[in-house]
Amino acid sequence: MSEPNRTTTSTPKDTATSGADAESVTPILQARGLVKRYGHVTAIDGADFDLMPGEVLAVIGDNGAGKSSLIKALTGALVPDRGEIRLNGEAIRFSGPQQAREHGIETVYQDLAVAASMDIASNMFLGRELRRTGPLGSVLRMLDKKRMREEAAAHMAELKIGLRSLTQTVDTLSGGQRQAVAVARAVAWARSVVVMDEPTAALGVKESGQVLDLIRQVRDRGLPVILISHNMPHVFEIADRIHVHRMGKREALIKPSDYSMAEVVAIMTGALTVGSDGGKATVADAEAARAAGLPTT
Incomplete structure (x- = not known):
């Protein structure tokens, strides 16, 4: 790949924009009046969304609140019937997840979407494999496995992820380690936003703590994070703001320091x-x- 081209803006947690100051800052990702209907069922009902630079924004809501549909619309997996999405202040309409990825939006899904039988470095470059230079790559289409291992190792080191060997297959890793691989892959390619869908689900206390540390590191590198989670203690520990979704739209946008759990x-x-x-x-x-x-x- 070599190093992905990033255009993110770093905003430390203690200076994250909020209140009146936030009005003068352009959101990284914004939506206004999103609507999505399936026949008589309304999945998104005029939803608004704002993700500011350098923040972890938790998106919470009861089952059936429509938060998954909202996130799908923001990441190209769903095309809304009405409404507007803006990325870095510019109106955009995603026709699919690939177009969202091309604009620097990467998602870590709950099921991780990793290939268990492949090694760590191969998973990091899954769908974006590097070929060797010259005829070996252009004609014989041989992969540059050495370069992929080196770049994968650099990304792992940058996020302080310690693994025994990048040549070990993913099915030999613990749940937390697999999550770390999925996060590292997203961060390696993201330029605008990283979306994490229930990243600590089914993980133990220690592994959940490691994933939360990864989220902090991602934010501290300048990439804003959307965190979808049902785990309220984790939300209060890591989020700068909380987007509360209810009945297909944003019910509230609040700071965890202002409210009890x-x-x-x-x-x-x-x-x-x-x-x-x-x-x-x-x-x-x-x-x-x-x-x-x-x-x-």
Whole structure:
């Protein structure tokens, strides 16, 4: 590949844009009024989205809230019926996932999409294999395995991922190590955004911690991260902001430091509601709020 061409903007966590300052900064990825219907079923109902430079944005929502459809629209896997998507301030319409990847948006799926029988370096370059120079590559189409191993090793070292050998097959790795390979592959090719779909699902405590450290390193390198997760402790540990999705659209965009975990869950379920300014939550469903152990007055 040699080193992928990056155009990201680095914004440390402690200076991440928010509030009034965020209004003067162009979002890396933005959507307005997205709509997607399947017959009488509305999967996305006028959804908005904003991902700022250098942040980890957690996207949460109950099952059936439409967050998966939203992410698919943002990554080209789904074409919305209406609405606008902007990347770095420019309107864009993805016709498929490959076009999103060409614009620097990489996704780490929950099932990882790794080839278990292939080695680590081959997985890093899966679908983007490097060929040898000269007739060996152009005519005989021989792969440059040495170069791929060297570049894969450099990416692993950059993210401080320690593996015994890049020639070992992925099926010999633990769940956390496989996740690390998938993350490293996404980061190696991403120029704009890395999307992580439930990256700690089915992982133990130690491996989950390692994945969260990887997310921090990705953010600290200047790549904003969209984190889809049901794990609220992980969301509160790693996210700079939280996008709460409910009934096909954004219910709230808040900072985890402003709310308790119980309050965020209550917003997600409709017990509490938040204004567009992300201010103080108010009770929308007193019975549901009491069930969550929250005051209703």
